[in-house]
Amino acid sequence: MIGPSRVAELDMPAAGIETGAARPAQSYWNESWERLRANRIGIAAGLLIVLFALIAIMAPLFSFALTHYQPQTINLDETFIRPGLRHLLGTDELGRDTLTRLIWGARVSLGVAFLTVAMSLSVGTTVGMVAGYYGGWTDDVLMRLVDTVLAIPAIFLFILMSILFRPNAFTLAAIVASVGWGSVARLVRGEVLSVKQRDFILATRSIGARDARLMVRHLLPNVLPVLIVAASLGVGQIILIEAALDFLGLGIQPPTPSWGNMLTNAQSYFFRSGFLVAFPGLTIFVTVLASNIFGNAVRDAFDPRLKS
Amino acid sequence: MSRDEDADSGFQRFERFLDEWSRRDFLKRTGGAAAYLTFIAGGAEFLEACAGGGGTQSATPKKGGHVVEGNFTDIRTLNSMLSSDTASNQVIGLMFDGLLNYKKNGDLVPALAQDLPKASSDGLTYTFKLRNGLKWSDGRALTSDDVKFTYQLAYDPKYADVSSPRRGDLSKYIKSIDTPDPQTVVITTTQVYAPFLASHGLYGILPKHVLGSLDSKAINSADFNTAPSVTNGAFKFVKWDKGQQVTMERNPNYWAGASYLDQWIYKVLPDSVAVTNQLKTGEIDIGPVDPGQFDALKTVDSVAMSEFPVPTFTFYAYNLNPATAAGKIFQDKAVRQALLFALNRQQIVTAIFFGHGSVANSVEPPTSWAYKDKPKVLYSFDKAKAESLLDGAGWVKGSDGIRAKGGVKLKFTMITNAGNKQRESMLQVMQQSWHDIGVEATPSLIQFPQLVSQIVSIRTFDMFLVGFNWSADPDEAPLYHSRNAVPGGFNGADFKSDQVDQILDQALSTLDKNKRKDLYSQFQDLMSDEVPSPVILFNNGIYGVGKRVQGTDFGPFNQFGQRPWNHATWVTDGK
Amino acid sequence: MTQPLLEVQDLHTVFSTKDGLVKAVDGVSFELNPGETLGIVGESGCGKSVTALSIMRLQRPGRIVGGKVMFKGQDMTRISEYEMREIRGREIAMIFQDPMTSLNPVYRVGWQVAEPTRLHHGWDAKRALASAVNMLGRVGIPSAAARARDYPHQFSGGMRQRVMIAMGLTTTPQVLIADEPTTALDVTIQAQILDLLRHVNREFGTATILITHNLGVVAGMCQRLMVMYAGKIVEAGPTADVFANPKHPYTWSLLRSIPRLDAERHEPLKPIEGLPPNLVDLPNGCAFHPRCVFRVERCQRDVPSLLQVGDTQRAACWVTQAGTELKGA
């Protein structure tokens, strides 16, 4: 790309001069993918997330082969051990192996993040598409519902929902998603409203395509870029939200480790062992940083509004 | 870091009052001394108790300056008859004196009263004589009418709409209050009730000339509750910045002499880490210290640490209601005893409370004069004994390693409140310790309100873990008497023993302290055998006090509301 | 011959792209005389707009890598940015293709039209606005005083282009560069705007460079004409002569590809064969040769320079330079 003015000129349709066929345009997806691949740092960040996810999935293997400890096994004779050979990253106030807990904590923290994204996107997309597509009173009812959900102070929802459903990875994801789906719905609805007006939708409609088919086959692909961007930016944010909820005592409850509750837990022992604060803090930082970088890369590559 | 301190207010502090304090002899001395002291203390003793303070200083007190006391619990009300939480009581105690007060070992001393009251021979009537020349901070005389009015709020049917948490007891026990003259108060009780003075003699006295004209409902919402215009304690109210601090200043009319300090400020902090940090920076002068933070402060030159046992214990309770699944398991005494034998409680005290607390042998705290050091059954850590008890009772290990009897597996869930680190840790230690003897116990953390609901009414739990904070009287009926197993009572474990009921009732209606001591001794023996809700440890209280502050004297019964030395506190730099 | 007002000498402007260097303007030379209207014609991407932008030094992200732009005795490619700013909008004004997007949507029209005089003449807001309103009236905007308070989106396309023109004229510049001023407009509006430009040229005596891909526009407007292809001028000369007797096959093809009212009835329109050139990878020799019906062997080898062909025209073509007449196939 060589700058806006240049592009404008090159792309200009020639009214009086037949320019012949333009160079074949790459499809939007190929182009986006190419742009993403060109972003080395973004790809590296993405791979790091994948790596962490793999570690999380294989956590039992790691505690069997690498650390030789279980995440919840306590040993009150070996509390606050500094990092060393026996415990690579040391132990916490109950003598549990920090590395093992970090690995198992990845299951929870990343699991919650991915699950939350999946849930809020699927619910939000469905609601947003239905509202945007049908319009009228369906739209009104659904959007007032969205307004309502978005207007309840999130903290009340978090507190009360966490009491209603004891937080484990699944319910916590559901709790966070119960706040998150609303904005997705708004986003998707907006996108659908603009796509709906385009000729091809009207054409498809006129040949009598069923609504469901139309939404899935024609609207969804158009909304997809927005969703991809939202998803990749969402993961990091949800890890932070999860950590904040742990800090407020509304997240994953001990003894199940999550990065957030490990970090929260360690705060009171900061004076005893800085490592306890450092390792989970660093893990969260690196993960969120990576997913934000990846998310930004994805946005730069996929966001149709940033094209050109 | 605990996040629900506000929800948990009174409770939460236990965990901080940790212990270890391997000075077992100190505990004994306190307990023993308390036991042998006579019930009646003289004025001379009172002076000794309140004038000097902790003995850390020898210099002459200076007038002027201020103290900032930090705590991580917000207060709710400044009306002594509406308050039910320790934080509020603590601030109320700075501004309002009651008829009586505690010495730090829990002995009663006179405050607004001249002497401890004389009880009538039938034990039903207490006659208080007020000190001469008592004045409110506005200069009006404080009379027996004020005292009567204060108690009326909680017992007189005329004030039935006042939302006082004291009404249950007071309306039951007070028959009438007479004021034959402005300095005399005669309280007649409906029945002999031994803890009456220790439990109900300390409420801050309220000014009738301010509140007397209001009806019940208006008292609930009076401005006085948030901004008391008139006080009778060491300090006067200045302002309350909600969520932040309460500022108080010297009350020149205080009966024990005007405070050295110009101001006392109660500041609300986010959590125990903040208390530690701000003790270090000097943003606060006084604050309760978490056992986990003790070492961080011990090395700080500018802060002196004060540690002492408190009438608080942390215990777990079995659900004994035979109608529940858990009740069927825990009805078996062998199970209850075996589980306790399987816990290495010394290790819990050492590792989780960093030694700031002591393993409990009895259900009475060692701060009590009724404390029995060695009740009938002692439970030292003995895994083999635990296993043989279970084997003997017919609980045998299945193929999955979990014991079962008659098809019922020895598995249950343990609940406590989320956000309380020490309790969370204890559940995990219990889970692992019991797993080692073939018992599957699953920890589950719930919010404090839900825990309270479980304990006082819903009662679908298998086992809960909490702390309890006692007054100076050894009565423990709220937890162990069957009449408190009704909804709303704290005997959520549904412990029902006719023998225990009888002993507790008898002890309540006995005024003779030695007789009571015998009864409570029997009670402790019985409980050590039954172990319906074993006490894991007795907590310690730790206060960090900036060295510029002199004249404080924290002790088991002088931490929150009761501090006879408030007015005698001073600061070396006069700032 | 009077002294030229603006003289472009061997101008080279390049763009770096990830595919390579693009020579958007490749050795363009021409002059503009006072009061004259010069047309620059070419298809998309031929470099005509970049030429105009390079004159204004607004070619970013492209770079001017060679040549001179002489204006009032100084080389505009060498003066400081500050001096350049003094020329932009004051001595040389420029209007753009799309009036819908060329006005700032968040400022009132009057404010925007007044901006150049405030900036360059240091007029206060009131005086500048009065002059702006006056100018808006002169470019044919009805009730100009009221409309000056409107925002761009409240104007139609044609009206906006009038606003653009007014904005360019407030400082009475000596040169007006109009880059495709009518392309984005309806046909009827196009005619009105062209009328306006003609009028401006006459009334203000402003020399005008009119850039367009539309030969029809040039025909009615310009005394002289330059045709650009792939960054180079391939033919230049008086408009009438070029139209009557093109000396470059590209011009010839262009003329045959547009419908003409005066054309013989049965003459079919002939589109130009082949694709527009890829600027990153130009063919050897004459850039037009792959599409040229007259090409000879030499065209594939050597680059022709712009030389006098005939009395009034110049062309860069081996064929016509050799004396061959271009006759329709």
Add this chain to the structure above:
Amino acid sequence: MLAKYVARRFFASIVVVLGVTLITLVLMDRTRGTYVPGIDLNPALRPEDIARLRADLGLDRPFYLWYLTWIWGVVHGDFGRSMIDGSTVMSHILDRLPNTLELTGTAIIIGIIVSVPLGVIGALRRGSKTDHSLTVVSVAGFAVPQFWMGLMLILIFSVTLEQHGLPWLPSSGAFSAFAGGDILDRIQHLALPATVLSFFYMSTWSRFIRSSMLEVLSQDYIRTARAKGMSERRVVYLHGLRNALIPLITLIGLELPGLVSGGLVVEVVFGWPGIGKLAFERALQYDYTTVMGVTFFATLLVIAGNLLADLLYGVLDPRIRYG
């Protein structure tokens, strides 16, 4: 036109307010169990005390009756009294809201002051090293848990500095416990929490302004402005920035509803007496009246925030019409 638009939004708002408060109440009612707000495990309490206090608070009635009573009060401007401390809910909100506004407002201002230049520089030097490092910094600022950053700042700027006898910043509250409250004192107390909170804004907004600015700078009217002979600064800040900031206004307007939850973690870490901390504490204690009052006001803020953002958008962007 505008009036009609506002009116339509107003009626939609009533639906939302009713929905929000009802959902909040139902959730509280479903989860409360038999807990009576303000009750601890205090051995001095008798079963009859607990029953009586429950009745005093109206919690022995079904939630819909409680709701109707509450709505009736609200319609008459009475939000009731806190179930925990007996103060009026209104007084709580009026006490806390200014503190939250002070904190959030400062953070937003810091956020704007920092993020706008960062975003503009990033856009102007797109692809340069400066741009890349700014991107990394802003992304990194958003990758640290707020509570962790807060505690670290306290350890560094409060505890450590003080221990070394250097000037230090207070770590909690809105003013000094003793003789505090003047402007300087408040600014000192604001410094740490506002910094932590502003990181969030800085990170998101600088990215946002960068892309918004990039988009604007590619617009034709920027070229027009340059062609008019304006200095680059005037082009960027007068013609570019104003357009680029319009979407930011919406973003800021949408922060308004976040007042309750947005600064919560920071308020908790720094003991800042704001509305978020109040809401958090009181929700945990089932202080129905306070929670409902905060919910009500928070919903109004959401509605007002959306409306304000839209109206501001209209003021700043003349293209927007209301229909």
